[in-house]
Amino acid sequence: MPVIRRPLVVAPRGPSRAKSDRRAELRYRLAMEQGQVGWWEGAEFVTVDARLLDIGTGGAAVRVRLLPPMDRRIYLRLQDRTLGTESVSAMIVHVAALRPRGFELRLAFDVPCPPALFQAATCGFKALRSLLN
Numbered sequence: 001m002p003v004i005r006r007p008l009v010v011a012p013r014g015p016s017r018a019k020s021d022r023r024a025e026l027r028y029r030l031a032m033e034q035g036q037v038g039w040w041e042g043a044e045f046v047t048v049d050a051r052l053l054d055i056g057t058g059g060a061a062v063r064v065r066l067l068p069p070m071d072r073r074i075y076l077r078l079q080d081r082t083l084g085t086e087s088v089s090a091m092i093v094h095v096a097a098l099r100p101r102g103f104e105l106r107l108a109f110d111v112p113c114p115p116a117l118f119q120a121a122t123c124g125f126k127a128l129r130s131l132l133n
Contacts, residue, residue, distance in 0.1 A: 027054040027061075031124035035078045037105075038087070039068045050076065053104070055121045057112045059090065065102040068092065076107065078117060080125045085117040 030052055038047040048068075053061040060076060068074045075087040094106035120128045 025056040025058050027056045028122045032078055032121050037074050039072050039074045059108045062105050067103050078120045085120050086114050088114055
């Protein structure tokens with residue numbers, strides 16, 4: 001059975017952007033919102049829960065309670081009770097404070113979004129499991 005992804009009806013604003021600009025890519029509706037964001041603090045890997053707001057092949061928007069360091073790579077992954085996705089590395093390109101509820105982060109992925117992460121986010125883990133089995 002083919003998987004149908006539902007793009008958000010959100011088009012980039014302003015003047016036309018180059019094809020390589022990740023903001024010109026579609027953002028997709030989510031089937032899975034719970035994830036984790038992590039980063040390295042010396043030898044320790046710190047993780048915080050994240051709520052995924054939207055995702056595209058070049059980036060994502062998430063809400064977190066703790067602001068990660070702006071000068072480091074961060075890693076986004078999704079997890080359910082029995083299955084996790086691989087992480088994708090990203091840089092934070094924009095932060096909005098959501099007092100008192102934390103921060104909204106706009107992320108630019110270093111590489112295109114891994115297929116399993118994208119599938120889990122847009123279609124859910126049930127769809128991802130069916131592809132893996």
